[in-house]
Amino acid sequence: MDSEKIHRELGGLEDCSSFYGGSQTGSTCTINSTSTSATGVYWCQSESGEEYHPVNITVHYGVILESPVHPVTEGETLTLRCLHKLASPPILSADFYKDGSLVQNQTTEMIIPTVSKSHEGFYNCKHTARGESPKSWISVRESQISVLKILTSVLAACPYLLVTVVLIYKCCRMRSKTPE
Incomplete structure (x- = not known):
């Protein structure tokens, strides 16, 4: 390599x-x-x-939006931060925008705990004194439930289901044989 x-x-x-x-x-x-x-x-x-x-x-001097490079999968947490290289500390308290509309104001980070497809769009941040970041595209990909995971879950549940059915059957048989 x-x-x-x-x-x-x-x-x-x-x-x-x-x-x-x-x-x-x-x-x-x-x-x-x-x-x-x-x-x-x-x-x-x-x-x-x-x-x-x-x-x-994108090389930009000034305010930048720290965001994921790769698409975020539905259900994951998305964290965005507004940064400035020359600020100390570099994380700024700023307003966060999605597609030009204010979504969160005066905070050091914007957290979306459970991302959905509706969160896809252009995001940027704006600091009152230091300026505005370029827009960053946040892409959201659909969560894919694996067929293997479903099959594994079903197979794991089968023995318990089978034991339950057998016990119910035996219990019913014993009740019908018991003299009254």
């Missing part, structure tokens, strides 16, 4: 070490210095040409 290279959609294939002062540890590329012109879609590519998981990276 040490020979993986990072690729930018509008650029070319480069070694991680030469990419914006980056360094590579295993299959992780750390970019040390960026500018707003570094915004774009990035992915890794192996020596054999295999490409891995494209990621959209």
Whole structure:
């Protein structure tokens, strides 16, 4: 994996070490210095040409919204934070917006305990003194109940059901044989 290279959609294939002062540890590329012109879609590519998981990276100076990179699965908890690199601490108390509408005001984080498809949309945060973050798309994927999980649950319940039916049958038979 040490020979993986990072690729930018509008650029070319480069070694991680030469990419914006980056360094590579295993299959992780750390970019040390960026500018707003570094915004774009990035992915890794192996020596054999295999490409891995494209990621959209937006470089922005100022207020940013900390949000998940990958889609959130229905039923999971979603936590959003408003950050500013130069603030101490970096987490800001801010207003949170979804699709341009205020959903929560003056808090350090917005937590949705059980995400549903209706939570999908563009989110951003706004701090009164430091400014507004770019909008981030939060994607929600449907929860898939595994057929294997259902089958396992049914099979686990079968012995208990069978024992219950046998005991009821024996109990009824014994009652019918008991002299009155």
